[in-house]
Amino acid sequence: xxxxxxxxxxxxxxxxxxxxxxxxxxxxxxxxxxxxxxxxxxxxxxxxxxxxxxxxxxxxxxxxxxxxxxxxxxxxxxxxxxxxxxxxxxxxxxxxxxxxxxxxxxxxxxxxxxxxxxxxxxxxxxxxxxxxxxxxxxxxxxxxxxxxxxxxxxxxxxxxxxxxxxxxxxxxxxxxxxxxxxxxxxxxxxxxxxxxxxxxxxxxxxxxxxxxxxxxxxxxxxxxxxxxxxxxxxxxxxxxxxxxxxxxxxxxxxxxxxxxxxxxxxxxxxxxxxxxxxxxxxxxxxxxxxxxxxxxxxxxxxxxxxxxxxxxxxxxxxxxxxxxxxxxxxxxxxxxxxxxxxxxxxxxxxxxxxxxxxxxxxxx
Numbered sequence: 001x002x003x004x005x006x007x008x009x010x011x012x013x014x015x016x017x018x019x020x021x022x023x024x025x026x027x028x029x030x031x032x033x034x035x036x037x038x039x040x041x042x043x044x045x046x047x048x049x050x051x052x053x054x055x056x057x058x059x060x061x062x063x064x065x066x067x068x069x070x071x072x073x074x075x076x077x078x079x080x081x082x083x084x085x086x087x088x089x090x091x092x093x094x095x096x097x098x099x100x101x102x103x104x105x106x107x108x109x110x111x112x113x114x115x116x117x118x119x120x121x122x123x124x125x126x127x128x129x130x131x132x133x134x135x136x137x138x139x140x141x142x143x144x145x146x147x148x149x150x151x152x153x154x155x156x157x158x159x160x161x162x163x164x165x166x167x168x169x170x171x172x173x174x175x176x177x178x179x180x181x182x183x184x185x186x187x188x189x190x191x192x193x194x195x196x197x198x199x200x201x202x203x204x205x206x207x208x209x210x211x212x213x214x215x216x217x218x219x220x221x222x223x224x225x226x227x228x229x230x231x232x233x234x235x236x237x238x239x240x241x242x243x244x245x246x247x248x249x250x251x252x253x254x255x256x257x258x259x260x261x262x263x264x265x266x267x268x269x270x271x272x273x274x275x276x277x278x279x280x281x282x283x284x285x286x287x288x289x290x291x292x293x294x295x296x297x298x299x300x301x302x303x304x305x306x307x308x309x310x311x312x313x314x315x316x317x318x319x320x321x322x323x324x325x326x327x328x329x330x331x332x333x334x335x336x337x338x339x340x341x342x343x344x345x346x347x348x349x350x351x352x353x354x355x356x357x358x359x360x361x362x363x364x
Contacts, residue, residue: 041364
């Protein structure tokens with residue numbers, strides 16, 4: 001009897017795997033047995049990039065064809081109140097200095113226990129909740145990528161692509177409009193690992209549609225109505241990072257969308273991370289999606305301003321824009337973007353241009 005049961009279970013699992021492997025493209029690749037579900041996916045972003053060197057006397061262009069992101073995704077449920085998500089990546093594969101066979105990393109790997117809507121517990125490797133831009137999905141940025149200003153603290157805190165190992169509580173109130181994330185993370189570790197841990201928290205209110213997923217939406221292509229305000233904080237030892245944001249996705253004209261956000265970030269590494277100079281940074285971006293043409297022009301302006309006079313030579317501004325063309329929504333899209341970097345007047349660097357083309361493929 002036991003042998004027959006195990007054999008039947010094995011045949012059902014084998015059949016599920018075969019069906020998943022032969023599923024049509026419009027169906028999600030999924031394996032399900034009783035209350036356990038596994039979903040599979042991929043994400044690829046191919047970049048063709050021409051980037052001008054801003055160093056004095058080095059005004060030529062670096063030319064690269066590479067995979068900005070090459071990801072395998074696995075997620076699912078391990079019962080009614082336990083879920084998991086795992087994502088691998090080989091970022092910047094082939095970019096100068098070219099290393100085609102290295103760089104494979106574990107991007108996300110965490111379990112979530114959901115005892116209630118007001119309390120979910122995450123444990124593992126996941127995003128540190130400092131700013132909305134850092135918590136946005138890489139699929140639906142208005143432009144090509146998140147702002148470099150959202151990554152200022154990445155190296156000093158020993159983060160892994162904005163992620164860290166930790167334990168987090170998150171939940172939702174007021175009909176899921178008010179959400180919070182509060183976590184403790186490894187952060188930077190001394191040789192004996194006796195230094196304090198890293199703490200981060202995030203609070204957001206959605207006035208219209210709610211956002212209850214792991215990551216937040218950039219452009220919703222006219223399918224959601226979002227107006228959100230938020231604030232975040234990150235600290236370890238004397239280091240402090242804070243953020244504030246307002247984000248908008250407004251459907252108009254029967255399928256078009258007006259979207260954008262304003263993100264403010266303050267960093268001060270103090271004695272803990274002296275490489276993070278005291279600074280006030282911000283960026284604003286906006287886009288308009290024309291659903292009939294499947295085009296979305298966008299623009300962005302960024303500013304990195306250091307507080308102390310001796311650091312003013314490092315002040316930096318970026319301006320740019322481009323267009324997205326959605327062949328099949330976010331599953332297949334093309335992006336063209338131009339960016340111009342403008343160092344401050346006290347800098348020894350020159351203004352520099354960057355031209356980038358992206359093809360994105362996604363399925364999950």
